[in-house]
Amino acid sequence: DQQVKQNSPSLSVQEGRISILNCDYTNSMFDYFLWYKKYPAEGPTFLISISSIKDKNEDGRFTVFLNKSAKHLSLHIVPSQPGDSAVYFCAASDYNQGGKLIFGQGTELSVKP
Amino acid sequence: DTGVSQDPRHKITKRGQNVTFRCDPISEHNRLYWYRQTLGQGPEFLTYFQNEAQLEKSRLLSDRFSAERPKGSFSTLEIQRTEQGDSAMYLCASSFLGTGSYEQYFGPGTRLTVT
Numbered sequence: 632d633q634q635v636k637q638n639s640p641s642l643s644v645q646e647g648r649i650s651i652l653n654c655d656y657t658n659s660m661f662d663y664f665l666w667y668k669k670y671p672a673e674g675p676t677f678l679i680s681i682s683s684i685k686d687k688n689e690d691g692r693f694t695v696f697l698n699k700s701a702k703h704l705s706l707h708i709v710p711s712q713p714g715d716s717a718v719y720f721c722a723a724s725d726y727n728q729g730g731k732l733i734f735g736q737g738t739e740l741s742v743k744p
Numbered sequence: 745d746t747g748v749s750q751d752p753r754h755k756i757t758k759r760g761q762n763v764t765f766r767c768d769p770i771s772e773h774n775r776l777y778w779y780r781q782t783l784g785q786g787p788e789f790l791t792y793f794q795n796e797a798q799l800e801k802s803r804l805l806s807d808r809f810s811a812e813r814p815k816g817s818f819s820t821l822e823i824q825r826t827e828q829g830d831s832a833m834y835l836c837a838s839s840f841l842g843t844g845s846y847e848q849y850f851g852p853g854t855r856l857t858v859t
Binding site for chain 1: 748771772775777779784785786787788789792794799801802820835837839841845846847849851852853
């Protein structure tokens with residue numbers, strides 16, 4: 632069963648606009664959520680994270696929102712830049728399960744100049 | 745560079761051969777994870793170590809797979825009698841237990857192709 636889902640395989644936005652990437656999860660035991668960015672032939676790069684005790688975390692152009700009741704999180708990128716074009720993965724973790732990450736399938740973001 | 749490193753970056757092998765991959769984590773990190781990623785999917789957890797102890801193995805890790813972290817530093821992942829279905833990107837990540845955060849930092853991966 633897919634515990635973490637990213638239902639949009641791709642997203643295209645104009646440079647300077649907001650990019651919103653979505654992620655849903657099913658396991659209520661997850662207590663930490665992370666977003667990673669991945670370029671082809673490279674490993675995932677950590678972007679931003681949020682603990683389940685918070686509903687928002689911001690770092691520069693990146694903001695992650697967590698809605699626990701809906702089991703939904705989103706990543707906002709404002710303003711979007713062409714260099715943001717990559718595949719974005721959300722991941723979730725349960726501390727009692729050793730911190731292993733459960734990943735979604737990824738969303739490919741394309742930011743057009 | 746003090747990031748996670750993996751060797752080799754690419755490996756092409758014939759079905760039935762054994763292969764071994766190495767991961768060097770960030771030096772102060774006490775947890776090391778192995779994941780596998782296939783095309784169009786997110787990384788899938790395989791196994792993890794806390795220091796030298798292997799604490800969990802995924803059901804994905806068949807008997808042909810073995811991982812070690814002998815001195816709590818670098819780790820190796822060996823696949824015996826490779827099959828075409830083993831073709832994937834093998835990712836290593838490390839983290840530090842104790843900071844209250846769960847961020848894992850990934851290496852560049854080893855791309856395995858079994859012909």
